[in-house]
Amino acid sequence: MNAPARIHMQSVAKKFADRIAVYPLDLSVAKGEFLVLLGPSGCGKTTTLRMMAGLEAPSQGAVHFNGKDVTRLRAGERDIAFVFQMFSLYPHLNVRDNVAFTLRAQGMPPREAGRQASDILLRLGLESLANFHPEHLAGGDQQRVGLARALVRRPQAFLMDEPLGTLDGDLRGEMRETLRANHNQAGATTVFVTHDQEEAMSLADRIAVMRDGRVVQCDHPRNLYDNPADLFTAGFVGSPGMNLIRASRTGEWAAMEGLDLVLRVGEDAEADDIAQLAGAAAAASPEAGFWLGVRPENVLLSESGAPCVVDQTLVLGTHNLLSLRAGGGFLKAWLPAGVRFREGETVRVSFLTSGCRWFGGPGGLALPWRTLEAACRPTR
Numbered sequence: 001m002n003a004p005a006r007i008h009m010q011s012v013a014k015k016f017a018d019r020i021a022v023y024p025l026d027l028s029v030a031k032g033e034f035l036v037l038l039g040p041s042g043c044g045k046t047t048t049l050r051m052m053a054g055l056e057a058p059s060q061g062a063v064h065f066n067g068k069d070v071t072r073l074r075a076g077e078r079d080i081a082f083v084f085q086m087f088s089l090y091p092h093l094n095v096r097d098n099v100a101f102t103l104r105a106q107g108m109p110p111r112e113a114g115r116q117a118s119d120i121l122l123r124l125g126l127e128s129l130a131n132f133h134p135e136h137l138a139g140g141d142q143q144r145v146g147l148a149r150a151l152v153r154r155p156q157a158f159l160m161d162e163p164l165g166t167l168d169g170d171l172r173g174e175m176r177e178t179l180r181a182n183h184n185q186a187g188a189t190t191v192f193v194t195h196d197q198e199e200a201m202s203l204a205d206r207i208a209v210m211r212d213g214r215v216v217q218c219d220h221p222r223n224l225y226d227n228p229a230d231l232f233t234a235g236f237v238g239s240p241g242m243n244l245i246r247a248s249r250t251g252e253w254a255a256m257e258g259l260d261l262v263l264r265v266g267e268d269a270e271a272d273d274i275a276q277l278a279g280a281a282a283a284a285s286p287e288a289g290f291w292l293g294v295r296p297e298n299v300l301l302s303e304s305g306a307p308c309v310v311d312q313t314l315v316l317g318t319h320n321l322l323s324l325r326a327g328g329g330f331l332k333a334w335l336p337a338g339v340r341f342r343e344g345e346t347v348r349v350s351f352l353t354s355g356c357r358w359f360g361g362p363g364g365l366a367l368p369w370r371t372l373e374a375a376c377r378p379t380r
């Protein structure tokens, strides 16, 4: 195998006619790292990956592989395997030959290429399809064969654009595990594009979250989940995303003095009036407002907490996912499966102190109010 690549994109941007698809971005992928580009449709993931691969020329900036400037090198000269969002297999070749073809094109003797193709088909659980022609395969199987065709190679880097896109449910989960296991074994640098946050969280060493042509946060999955850099990431990552409660500078429970904050949240951080909080949320003006972010698992049942009305209950085995009406807004809460909740009943909830996050300012950026204690006391 070739040594895994260290990839660095330096101020790389792409403009199509008068539309900016990717704003200047800096992104580094370590040797052997599994980096996921995550974001909603149209945010520039494919364009970024294609520039990394040499399939698209950047409008500005440079791409380095192992410290060497490859910006002007075409994809074929970069020693990468690219898996396309849409791809096709050779219709006249059976599955094994489709996979072996890539190796034979590189000059490997047919016997050895066939052996290595059989190997990867076995690893991906596709050995029973080896003699089939593509027209006899279901869409999902075609996609898995497409992946096998890429994984059979030993390039410096794998660049994959939504390779599990058309697979559903269990098969998708299985392929994720296979991909990650294959990565752990082969250790090649991998950049993987998806718009599915759960897929990103389960695969990545690090995730680069993209929005509107920019990377808004690049971090380890756990840190991305615990400390989202802005409101967008807070809402996008997690299923469901963070509860985002709009807070205003007026009202009984909160006030701002300059950048300092006084919060009427109990000493053990019980939001003693969530209804008012959510109600004030709706009324707050954009300039003065800030946001409290709290994940559904950090909404806790508490007798001294705020009353909320159960709007919907989703029973999911280990937990219940509740939608609670609080003031003018809604809160999602993961609550224990052992407790039965009736729609329309009132429950009292509070927030886990260490799980509270704050966002504000024009971009809805994370505010460094790490603990509610700090947030509760005004500094002068």
Ligand SMILES: Nc1ncnc2c1ncn2[C@@H]1O[C@H](COP(=O)(O)OP(=O)(O)OP(=O)(O)O)[C@@H](O)[C@H]1O
Binding pocket: 016, 019, 020, 021, 039, 040, 041, 042, 043, 044, 045, 046, 047, 048, 195
């Ligand atoms: N060849 C092109 N010509 C003009 N505009 C383009 C071209 N390729 C992409 N774009 C535009 O650039 C933006 C980013 O596209 P890109 O395909 O990179 O997004 P994406 O994040 O991969 O989206 P998706 O999840 O839908 O695949 C989009 O607005 C898209 O319409």
Ligand SMILES: [Mg+2]
Binding pocket: 045, 046, 047, 085, 161
């Ligand atoms: Mg795309």
